[in-house]
Amino acid sequence: MKPKKIAFLGLMLTLALVLGYVERLIPFNIGIAGVKIGLANIIVLLLLKHYGLGAAITVNVLRIVIVNLLFGGVVSLAFSLLGGVLSTLAMYFMLKLKTFGEVGVSAVGGVVHNLGQTLAAALLLGTPSVLRLLPYLMLFGELSGILCGIVAKTLTRYLNKIMNEE
Amino acid sequence: MFKKSDVILIVSIFLVCVSLAVFLFAKGGANKVRVTVNGTEYATYNIYKESEHTIKTENGTNTLVIENGVAYFKNSDCPDKTCQNMGKIIKVGESIVCLPHRVVAEVVE
Secondary structure (H helix, E strand, O other), rough: HHHHHHHHHHHHHHHHHHHHHHHHOOOOOOOOOOOOOOOOHHHHHHHHHHHHHHHHHHHHHHHHHHHHHHHHHHHHHHHHHHHHHHHHHHHHHHHHHHOOHHHHHHHHHHHHHHHHHHHHHHHHOOOOOHHHHHHHHHHHHHHHHHHHEEEHHHHHHHHHHHOOOO | OOHHHHHHHHHHHHHHHHHHHHHHHHOOOOOOOEEEEOOEEEOOOOOOOOEEEEEEEEEEEEEEEEEEEEEEEEEEOOOOOHEEEEEEEOOOOEEEOOOOOEEEEEEEE
């Protein structure tokens, strides 16, 4: 791995962490506990597109571990990891199809993220009634995914110069 | 910004979510209140029928009130009165627990 790539990935990890923190400052509530916009998804999408699955998963897993060590706990770590890894894989396969643009890929990522977390919650807590929230959570995941996709696409224009200098 | 395939994808996910929501909603939400004493079922009441029930257990007595799809404990002769302060239950899965009497009221489908 080139030093420049290492430095860039480190920078992206920091950015993802800061985005997660900024997100906590936005007063935002749709009535279901723990629902977030998932701005860090922007970084994961950019990395997937330019550095592939390995870099994206590594940065995302590191981000989730660090965030949960700082603010969360072991249980929320398990939930976040499942959602994070699943959505990264889903976005990877969507990108591989080459049929969809950033926005579509990101929307699927958001849906899969919430799907994974809800299933994990139902399994871990043993309460299938959580599944009742699934349609709303999926819809919200889609909306936040679209938002992140638009931001990622806009950013690509500016980041292309840095990332293609490899 | 949006590819045509993106729009199709987004709209179809949206439709899946909406139909899932409609399906779950049509399946019916809360309509019964189940009372269990010491882990065994004591009684099940219709949550839309206004009623008042006295639940007698070997540890004490609770009064459960059901009105307009809402259930709550109006009275309990236990010392801590936690169940009275736990408020009203409406949604499936919500419950009120009276620990001293081992009485649990929960909303079920």
